[in-house]
Amino acid sequence: MSEVALTGVVRRYGAVTALAGVDLTVPSGLLTAVLxxxxxxxxxxxxxxxxxxxxDDGEIHIDGVPIAGxxxxxxxxxxxxxxxxxxxxxxxxxxxxxxxxxxxxxxxRRGDRIEEVLTLVGLAGLGHRMPHQLSGGQQQRVAVARALAPRPSVVLLDEPFSALDAGLRAGLRHDVREALRADGATGVLVTHDQGEALSVADRVVVLRAGRVVQAGTPTAVYREPADEWVAGFVGDAVLLPAVVLDGGTARTCLGDVPVADSAPAGPVTILVRPEQVRLGTGPGTVAATVLRHDFHGHDALVGLRLADGTRVTARILDGGPTVPVGAEVGVTVEGTARVFPTTATSTLISV
Amino acid sequence: MLLAASTAAVVVALLPLTYLALRTAEAGWDRVVDELWTERVALLALRSLALAAVVTAACVLLGVGTAFLVTRTELPGRRFFAVLAALPLAVPTYIAAFAWLSEIRGLAGFWPAALVLTLCSYPYVFLPVAAALRGADPAQEEVSRSLGRSGWQTFTAVTLRQIRPATAAGGLLVALYVLSDFGAVSILRTDTFTRAIFVAFDLGFDRTGALVLASVLVALTVLLLTAETTTRRRGARYARLGGIRRPPARLRLGAARWPAFAALLGVAALALGVPALSLARRLADGVSRPGALAEVAVAAGNSLTVSLSGAALTMLLALPLGLLVARAPNALTTVLDRLVYLAHALPGVVIGLSLIFFGITVAYPLYQTRWLLALAYATLFLPLAVGAVAGAATQSPPGLEEVARSLGRGPLTVLRTVTLPLVLPGIGAGAALVFLTGMKELPATLLLRPTGTDTLATELWTATSVGAYAAAAPYAALLVAISALPTWLLVSRSGLLDKEDRG
Known part of the structure; x- marks a missing residue:
């Protein structure tokens, strides 16, 4: 159980800068995902x-004790x-x-720690097997147990689930999370899979081009992304040009949308998640044409074109009204939108 | 440190070549030209190249044909034939030549030599081609068939192309092998470069003549080696692009199956049956000679010590180079690796010759000791050992050692508990391979052995050259037994023995 702190960490390989000054704190006893x-x-x-x-530069401390730099x-x-x-x-x-x-x-080694961690990862009684007698998922579980056994300050997991197939991955992810928690271990999980990071981590650190662009709880990173790039990277995003009016409202092509921040009046870009875009008829809706309908089972993503040509995406749960391609529907936005200052490139991005 | 030790190893490996070049240059340009522009050298070159060409062509035909029958058809007893086709590797060419000669007195000349060399070296084509045919993606053939090509068109347009790199590599190996072969051509009295070099030096004491001939042979070897490197580079482009391995469908031979069966049986009878029969017939006579067993025991003891010191020196040199090649592959290590292979392709007769001169003029204390012979073995077998060490090193990837260190174990403990247990078996196998290969080496041993020290190979040679076939038989039998072990290793690793049609 230890807190890890990185300050201004720089690492170069020749002309390539892999880490360009990383500042990061890994809280004790929690699982932090580096995404x-x-x-x-x-x-x-x-x-x-x-x-x-x-x-090449910077420092790393564990519980205030310098270990590198x-x-x-x-x-x-x-x-x-x-x-x-x-x-x-x-x-x-x-x-x-x-x-x-x-x-x-x-x-x-003679004590019961080995059996204890094997039980934690769900492999009790398999201690006598050789690695080649295990499945891929079981091998990963052993690797986790091996890392936990000596009660290290920190356990580092380097994309440990990426080599497994999707069905196995979700179950193993959950079990590993529980094993780390039951052992009170501090963990750092490196991953490029935003679903994995958001679902298992207590904290998410978003890394881009060798710098930390955002750190926070999974909810905070998803709901209040630091910029448009993070917004698009951690989930589906509808980014629209807008003008902030007085009183916490932005005027967009989807109508007037409440904005959370006390944003300064003027032109901005707003972020709406597809699940905030609702289909329906009635007053206050904006007319749109259905361009595509990607069915995912539990939900579906509907691609829409507004009268002025703007494209937006809506996520609808299964069981709602069916919307055939080419149909005319009405669109509204529910909830508040996140505001980013307008940049030259951010006029129209729909991920 | 590793780099310095590796460079030292390469320097040692290249010692004979460098020395040969120096001595040849010393003889003076005019003298070299005089020796070179003779009808005899032209004839030697023609005969050596013709022999290499004939044997290579025959081996490609025999090797590819056998490989196809064994891996892709429903030939009866195909696993049995797969092993039979690899076994001639266990028969050194000089033993095969001796066996034929002892059965057919007076056998000599170009065509008998070509026959014996073909029967001994077609496994060099068979093994890589069989591996390629087993590994080739059957989906490519299926695609070809689905696009409307007939079975035969698919075979020529897809299958033959898939195995082309393996065939080329195997064929070049055969050509190199024939050029450097000394035993068979000498016993069958076919004048090629190797035999002429040996005769010029050993009987005529014509040093300059031997040196010039050796240089020409080196030039031919380098030429072939360059071709081999080129095909190897091209072979990389034929690599599989992932996907699941599936055994190919087997061709029904129908009425042709029994003629094919008979043909393979015939080849096996010539390649293995003749030596076996001949050895069996002479062995009883040879062993029952008075004092025979004692002589064999002495020669075996000499072979043992000479090969042991050779293997020890070779492994000492191979360890740093192999680790470097496996762990830090870069342009420099590739160059080092290639240079070692250059030395390996040099005929034993050339290595022996240049080390004799080296011993006489530079390192006299080494001359007439088994250490000079050990040096020759190191030069000849370094690539074998480097390959084994590099292969073993990949058994313990750096990631494994990093994990061990992250679990709180120091570098020395990691070496003892992780690296060595994983790497040592492979290195041991490499050492055993070098040792066994050294036991059957003939030309360099013949030239460099200390006076009075006779090994199994040289005793066999001496007995054969005076026509004492019965006396030679025990040595030949022992040598075949020794060669069988590395051959078995090769066959079992090639996957030919795997249960087929799996997955």
Whole structure:
């Protein structure tokens, strides 16, 4: 149970800057997801934390104790930071129990810690198996148990679910989350899957081009994204040009929409999530034509074109009225919209 | 550190080549030209190249045909034939030549040599082509059929192209092998470069002549090696693009199955049956000679110590290079790796010759000791060992060691508990391979062995050259037994023994 703090962390590879000054706090006992597209530097961040890479600048502290930076580099094996790599990387010559016991002292290996963590990840009684006798999902569970066993300060998970198929992934994700919580471990999960980050993490840190662009709870990051890029990266986004009027209202092509912030009057860009866009008829609705209808089972995304040519997306739950392509419908916005200052490129983005 | 040790290894490996170049240059340009522009050299070159061409063509035909029958048709007993087709690797060419000669007295010349070399070296084509045919994506053939091509059109337009890199690589290997072969051509009295070099040096004491001939042979070898590298590079483009491996549908042979069966049986009889029969017939005579067993024991002991010291030196040099190639592959390591292979392709007779001169003039304390012979083995077998070490090193990827360190284990503990347990078996297998290969090496041993030290291979050679076939038989039998082990290793790793039609 430890708090990790990174200040101004920089890492370069020749001319390429992988981390361009990362400031980040990982709260004790929680799971923090580092979310970003491929090549944003998230794996480098993890390797710097683990001690596999040296920092070019900046510092890393654990509970106030410096472990890297200013000429200091605590070697990986003294940091008490355990990693769970993408492919598990179980030691192929050791049994499951020996893999899990690898980081334990002689005395602890004879105790019941091995069975305890194996139970946590749902593999009680499989200690005698060899890694090649396990399925991919089971191997990942062993890798997590192995990392938890020595009660490290921090557990680093490097896209540990990406090699598994979708059905297995959701279940394993949940179980690993529960295992970390039951053990009171501090975790950092690196991922490019925003669904994964939002669903399992206590905190989400969005990384882009080697910098932190936003950090907060999953709800905050989804509802109040720091900018239009984050808005589009963490979920489907409808971005519309608007003019803020007095009294917390913005005038848009979808009618007048309440805005949360006391935004200064003038031209802005607003963010509306597709689930806020409602279909219906009656007063106050704006006419639109249905362009496409992508059915997902539990819900559907409906692509719409307004009379002035603006395109918006609505998410409707299954069981609502069916809307055939080409139909004329009415559209309203429910709830408040998020406001971004208008930039040159943000006139019309629909993700 | 690793880099320095690797460079040292490459320098040692290239020692014979460098020394050969120096000595040839020393002889003076005029002298070299005099030696070179003779009818004899032209004839030697023609005969060597013709032999290489004939044997390669025959091996490609035999190797591809066998591989196709074994992997893609419903031939009766195909797994049995797959193993039979790999087994000739266990018969060193000089033993095959000896076996044929002892059955048909007076057998000599170009065509017998071509026959023996073909029977010994077609596995070099068969093994990679069979692997390629097994690994090739059957979906490509299915697509071709679905686009309206007939079975035969598909075979020529898709299948043959899929196995082209493997065929080319195998064929070039055969050509290199024939050019460097000394035993078979000498026993069957076919004048090629290797035999001429040996005769010029050993009987005529014509050093300059031997050196010039050796240089020409090196030039031919380098030419072939360049071609081999080119096909290898091109082969990368034929790599599979993911997907699930599925066994291809097998061709029904129908009425042709028994002629095909008979043909494969015939080839196996010639390649394996003749040596086996001949050895079996002579062995009883050879063993019952008075004192025979004691002589064999002495020679075996010599082979053992010579090969052991050779294997030790080779592994010492191969360890840093193999680790470097596996762990930090970059342009420099590729160059180092290629240079080692260049030395490997050099005929043993050339290596032996240049190390003799090196021993006499530069390192006299080494001359007439088994260490100079060990150096020759190191030069010849370094690529084998480097390949084994590099392969073993990939068993313990860096990611595994990082995990171990993140669990709180120091570098030395990680080395002891993770890296070594994973890497050592592969390195051990490599060392055993080098050791067994050294046991059957003939030309360099013949040239470099300390006077009075006879090994199994040289005893066989001496007995054969005076027509004492019965006396030679025990040595030949022992050598075949020794060669069988690495061959078995190769066959079992090639996947030919796997249960077929899986997945």
């Amino acid at each position: 970003g597209p491929s090549g944003c530097g998230k794996t480098t961040l993890l390797r710097c934390l683990a001690g596999f890479e040296r920092l 200013s000429g200091r580099h605590l070697p990986a094996h003294r940091r008490r930071i355990a990693v769970v790599p993408q492919e598990g990387a179980l030691f192929p010559h050791l049994s499951v129990a020996d893999n899990v016991g690898y980081g334990l002292g002689r005395a602890a």
